[in-house]
Amino acid sequence: MNYDNWKLSNPIDDGDGYNMVSRCCGCSYENSTITDCCQVEMKLKYLLETDSTEQFCDACNDVAECSGYICNECGNWFEEPEEEHEYNERMKENYIEDNRNEY
Numbered sequence: 708m709n710y711d712n713w714k715l716s717n718p719i720d721d722g723d724g725y726n727m728v729s730r731c732c733g734c735s736y737e738n739s740t741i742t743d744c745c746q747v748e749m750k751l752k753y754l755l756e757t758d759s760t761e762q763f764c765d766a767c768n769d770v771a772e773c774s775g776y777i778c779n780e781c782g783n784w785f786e787e788p789e790e791e792h793e794y795n796e797r798m799k800e801n802y803i804e805d806n807r808n809e810y
């Protein structure tokens with residue numbers, strides 16, 4: 708039975724070393740604080756009933772979701788970050804594409 712050895716050497720289980728970056732610049736990013744409903748800055752409100760802090764929309768005063776992330780480099784909004792090596796791979800492909808288009 709070599710199952711344990713196989714499992715230990717399985718590279719898919721290795722979750723370390725992935726650096727997540729913004730899709731636009733390949734840089735660091737922050738969670739978005741812009742509400743999905745009205746695209747304004749959210750505010751945090753403490754709710755006594757549920758003993759929790761919720762995100763509220765500053766414009767419509769409803770509980771708000773802030774999906775996506777903000778790039779620290781250019782301030783762009785994006786939905787999902789990307790692994791750094793994927794970003795590099797994509798940049799490389801774009802570069803090759805660009806060169807191909809010149810022919």
Ligand SMILES: [Zn+2]
Binds near residue numbers: 729734781
């Ligand atoms: Zn950016």
Ligand SMILES: [Zn+2]
Binds near residue numbers: 742765767769
């Ligand atoms: Zn709103």
